[in-house]
Amino acid sequence: NVPFTLDTLTLIAPYAMTLALVGLMESLMTAKVVDDQTETSSNHAREARGQGIANVLVGFFGGMASCAMIGQTMINIKSGARTRFSTFLAGVFLLIxxxxxxxxxxxxxxxxxxxxxxFV
Known part of the structure; x- marks a missing residue:
């Protein structure tokens, strides 16, 4: 049990910010690669907001923060996937x-x- 105090937050803040920046950069680089591969454009600000909100919320339920998975994304694109349904199915498969x-x-x-x- 970790106490929810200002001291605890001050202790973990630098690590949390570092991990958040690394995850954000990886997600934005993944979005850029997807944009280049599919010749489309995505809303990078929306991607960053969505990831930030999801990562904060998952922490309250004991989960771990995450970012875009470049390997899975590239496999989806190379396989011909172009919609969010492929990502949903990958998540369901991982859950199973x-x-x-x-x-x-x-x-x-x-x-x-x-x-x-x-290999991936």
Missing amino acids: LCVGLGDIVGMIPIAALVAVMF
Whole structure:
């Protein structure tokens, strides 16, 4: 249990700001790559606001902050995906893997997962 005091907030503020900036830069770079690949334009301010709001809210529920996933995004684009439905399906698939098949996924050696990450 971490106390919700000004001292605690002052202690974690520099780390939180650093992680927020790294996540924001990665998301904006991902958006730029997507814009270039699909020859479209996106609203980067809207992307930043949405990510910020979501990351603040998820913290209240014990979750971890996140940012755009360049690997998944590029796989979606290279596969021909052009709508948000592909991202939704990827999220549902990850949810099924984590919640429904967590015990089975836990048996996969980390080395195999690292190899998949290198490939992606």
